[in-house]
Amino acid sequence: MSFVKYILLKHPLLKKEMRMAGVPIDPEGFVKKSLKSAIFMGFIVFAGLFFLMGKENPSLFKPLVGGLLVGYFSFAFSFRKLQVKIQKKGKQIDRDVLFAGRFLLVKLNSGKPLINALEEASNGFGYATKYFQNIMRDLHLGTSLETALERATEYCPSESLKKILFQITNALKIGVDVTDFLQAVLDEISEEQLSQIIRYGKKLSSLTMFYMLGAIIVPSLGMTLFVVVAGMININLDWVAFAIIIFGLGIIQFVFITLFRSARPNLDL
Numbered sequence: 315m316s317f318v319k320y321i322l323l324k325h326p327l328l329k330k331e332m333r334m335a336g337v338p339i340d341p342e343g344f345v346k347k348s349l350k351s352a353i354f355m356g357f358i359v360f361a362g363l364f365f366l367m368g369k370e371n372p373s374l375f376k377p378l379v380g381g382l383l384v385g386y387f388s389f390a391f392s393f394r395k396l397q398v399k400i401q402k403k404g405k406q407i408d409r410d411v412l413f414a415g416r417f418l419l420v421k422l423n424s425g426k427p428l429i430n431a432l433e434e435a436s437n438g439f440g441y442a443t444k445y446f447q448n449i450m451r452d453l454h455l456g457t458s459l460e461t462a463l464e465r466a467t468e469y470c471p472s473e474s475l476k477k478i479l480f481q482i483t484n485a486l487k488i489g490v491d492v493t494d495f496l497q498a499v500l501d502e503i504s505e506e507q508l509s510q511i512i513r514y515g516k517k518l519s520s521l522t523m524f525y526m527l528g529a530i531i532v533p534s535l536g537m538t539l540f541v542v543v544a545g546m547i548n549i550n551l552d553w554v555a556f557a558i559i560i561f562g563l564g565i566i567q568f569v570f571i572t573l574f575r576s577a578r579p580n581l582d583l
Contacts, residue, residue, distance in 0.1 A: 318345045334471045335399035348392035356385025400471045407472035410440035415478050415500045422493045445470055460486055474503050510579035517577045525570045533563055
């Protein structure tokens, strides 16, 4: 058994994850590409460490260990990038999934058949329309509507859109009105988004208080006291000291900006 096939056996969901992430190559090609990248990175690190440490220590042990570690982490990172792409796509869909679902509901309530409503949704705006386009592509290739919806549900990276497609599929299988199921799941998604906004408001109040203390009040008073004390005890402050202080304040601001962004709900507000 080759190493590539061994990796494929260890990752049975790789093909599904690649399709969800939108990677256009086959799993075997992905593993080979990741291996080549890992070997290249490992060799670069090995060669660099060997030339840097060769004069003092001619041993190959440390450069070899460094190259192997970098190669391993590079190979593992390529698989991690798939998960990051899936999460990113899911967040992009979640931003406008409620609009897409309501668009479908309006079309269905106006008397249009489900296939026509899906076709019009595939011509709309937003990231969710790409998955309606996939459904229509399968339909044009001769796939049944239920099978196309099930396939789209399986490979969709957004849990909210999965709920919508799953309820539509269930309604078709049972033979009941799709609009009732769709309205129920849209109400559920709307309540979830409202809860996210409420939680964000509570987090924002706490973060704002910590920001005022940690990024404005404490640095301002601390800088003032530092300058006063330095003047009293005759400490010479050159531009390097002020540069270090400004750099530290910049890091504090960056940390708080990151916290505010991470706390923001994934909604199109």
